[in-house]
Amino acid sequence: MSDGSIAAAVSLDEATSTGGAAARPAQRRLPTEEAPWVRRLLIGLAVGFLGLFLLLPLITVFMEAFRKGGGAFLAAFADPAAIDAILLTLMVAAIAVPANLVFGISAAWAIAKFDFRGKAFLVTLIDLPFSVSPVVAGLVYVLLYASHGLLGGLVQSAGIQVIFALPGIIMATIFVTFPFIARELIPLMEELGDTDEEAALTLGASGWRMFWTVTLPNVKWALLYGVLLCNARAMGEFGAVSVVSGHIRGYTNTMPLHIEILYNEYQFVAAFAVASLLAALALVTLGIKSWLEHRYAGDLAAGHRH
């Protein structure tokens, strides 16, 4: 380093230091490293923002839930409507997640292993639920399956009630959650290629056997990760489900819808009690997800993390 540049570095350091004490030897910094005050500012901004917009509301949920003590908190779950909402939510998740599991694996397989016309379009289509407002998705289902809708007559003549009933809720949930698993698997499967599968075939394994013993174990952690995310969203979905469910208490009310009704009826403690359960479920999911990321970082899709 030439003398001139040392002098420049010292003067810069002086200008930024708050004390303005006697000239210290210049701190050598990597060219990609920011000045300490920039670093502190950015970290402060991020933490402050997260605290204000994410952490504080989350804490408030639990505080409100316990405002009138544990008895009032538990009373919210004694309400049969609450029990029904919880059961319905679990049932919807139990159907939507496996459906998306099958769909996600087949879509990822098709995209990663084959070349076909319209592949790019299919990838875009998988992302559609991320960009379309869930309310719009719900409305589309109503338009299609309500009694005057395009397919409404068809399903009604088959004796199936879709809108304002369980099938509609499940379909809306599947719509909003279907990218989660597929998106998790596609980059990983593309990266893995198919030599492992070819090796299994040359060793005499059938296609089915190869899938269970080679393909699935190779992607199991990414798959579990996708399932967790999908499940969290399936249980928490509000917009699309709200449009198709009709809010029939004890029948088509999921947990998020039940919370909204309680809140609108000024039953704040009950509303926040159920909300805290939903938030707790989300936190557990987050915990497992972080643990998976930590534990199996290498096995998860390298393309979009780290």
Added chain:
Amino acid sequence: MELDIRNLTKTFGSTAALHGVDLKVASGELLALLGPSGSGKTTLLRCVAGLEIPSGGQILFGGEDASFKSVQERQIGFVFQHYALFKHLTIADNISYGLRVRPRRTRPSAAAISDRVEELLALIQLPGYGGRYPSQLSGGQRQRVALARALAVEPRVLLLDEPFGALDAKVRKELRLWLREFHDRTGHTTLFVTHDQEEALDLADRVVVMSNGKIEQEGTPEDVYDRPATPFVFDFIGESVRLDIRVDKGRPFVGQQEVSIPRLPPLLVDGPAKLYVRPEHVAFRRDGEGLWATVVSLHRSGSSRRIGFRADGTDAVIEALTPADREPPRIGDRAALEIRAAGLFAN
């Protein structure tokens, strides 16, 4: 098991990867498919394995047409460049995979499978490694495990796709010698693909040189090195310089000087031609008979020195190889070159 490949073609979309390849592989032979990338060697290997479907032609395994058989039915052993070991399975489970996926009727008993695994681990000199995982092994060890896994199912033909391609130079050489010795002991009919000529010449009983989806030459390592049949083979295998020369009444001329080369196949057509000369076939003297030239470059590489000569009255540079400890000439020195062997091809 002998292999007979007849007029095999393969096209990917509109590009042809194989143009009517004919090849016979004798039982127990160790045969190298050698060529640059894009020459079709891997496609040929994958067609034999059943991992690619040929566009035309036939593949016979021991006289029986296997063209329409599935990968599983062909009973081949395939070793991949990047090992393709199942990383969630132990070494023992990897090796026994092919036995364990068999239908119950033909599946050996658990005891027989574990005996077979032990036997194979001993064969690849990794006894006691059965409980480890692939990630705990070095590249060379993984490739030996991949070989054991392929052999566990007693394949009729062993196919190796750039088996040493992912290993570093030293391990490559060791494993190459090991494979040769292993083959001599086990005697499987083996086809292996490589772009490394040294590997092919060192290891194989017979070398098949491929380029642009066609076989350029097949023969023993001596045949392809000492008697390259085409300009491509001359260029691709070993080192050589190409000289643009003229043939007049059957005699080759470099510039105005006639060169005499022993055992040069006669070229019947007069006119411009290409002469391929290997540096080790060029000797030089300070006086006497020969092709007169001037030293234009000196280059030391390892144990030898490469000397470039420009033939008088031409731009053609001919290279000669001498031991590094011999006193080299200086740039600008004159010398008479003697070319002991060369390839002559019409333009």
